[in-house]
Amino acid sequence: VSVNKTTGDFSGWAWGGDVVGWIHFADALYKVRTCFDFNRAPTITITKDPNSAKSFCGVDPNNKDEGLVGFEWKYDDADNDSQAQYQIQIATDSSFVNKVVDCTIPQVVSSGGTGTASATVAPSPSTNCSSAHLEIPYGGEGNWYYWRVKVQDARGKWSGASGQPGVQFDTPTHAKPWPDFLCNGVDCSTIKPFLGQTIQFTDASQLFGGASFSSWAWTFENGDPANSAIQNPPSVKFSIAGSGSKNGIGLTVTDNKPYSCSVSKSIKFYTSSPKWRGVHP
Known part of the structure; x- marks a missing residue:
């Protein structure tokens, strides 16, 4: 027996030996529908390559040696639940063994909307998950970072991760000049x-x-x-x-x-x- 999570209808066969024997669900004579709600997992789609969302010139006049990398995904939920939070991981390997960021951060996004995050690139990084401040060190061209994200809906259901091995990006070896x-x-x-x-x-x-x-x-x-x-x-x-x-x-x-x-x-x-x-x- 299976259940259609969209309609709640049962289908298939079940054996009831004490009374009726085999029962066929979802035919014209015996249709059964659940009275409880299913919560289907949300889905995410990466919508921006972080290599096109990097900035290393004139980012922060108070921290002139820092850069910024942006991340973006589309959030969808078949039950129309909002996104409640996301978990983002950034690692120096595609297997995500050596993680430099691993944070779960509240963020409300309506189904069909866009979730965002950003990471500061700093000489001496210090990530603070509770304030949603992510930092990674300068790595140098060709020394790849990998990132992935998963999201949780408002009823507690998690999506799968955004994909393996993760979207890769790199940074300069050190901060670029601050002209003035x-x-x-x-x-x-x-x-x-x-x-x-x-x-x-x-x-x-x-x-x-x-x-x-x-x-x-x-x-x-x-x-x-x-x-x-x-x-x-x-x-x-x-x-x-x-x-x-x-x-x-x-x-x-x-x-x-x-x-x-x-x-x-x-x-x-x-x-x-x-x-x-x-x-x-």
Whole structure:
């Protein structure tokens, strides 16, 4: 005898020797349906490759040596139960023997919705499952991490894991550069230059993992010069301004790995007003 978990209908044959002998369920004369509810396991489908959801430039100004990897899956439940929590594992082997993350984290997602998680990539990682803060160390290109996830519905039923051997991804060997610069020795947002003035730009970038600088690439909108490859351009003149009276400044820094990251800022320029002074007739 079997039960259709969608309709609750019994089917097949059963023997009742004391009274009726063989009974055929689900025919026209003898149909039996359960009065209790079945809870079917939810299912998940990975919807984003973490290699397309990695970021290692300008992630967190408070932790400039950190990167981020994102994870995403589609949650489905045939009983329309919501996702209640997920268990995520990240390992350095496809058998998940050497796990660097193994956390169960509450997260409510409606059936048909998208579940998400993220892991910070840090020089000295420290995962805290209770606050849903996942961290993994920098591993280097070609040194693969593997991840998998399973979910639990609101009535306690777990799905299977998201697949073997798990979706793989890698990270840089160390943090990428954090490019930054000053204008006339101060924060660029604090200066109020007039058109025709020159500005000195000073590199304030940071490198990590023992890296050294390899190159700088500056661009100056409406500037003279329009670009530069030296670390600290001493004198750039702006005679006209772009949209909103602003000119954009860009800097790309490359270390000796080589890893590169870019930053852009805009400077508002003012038109100097004529100065009047009184004279005797």
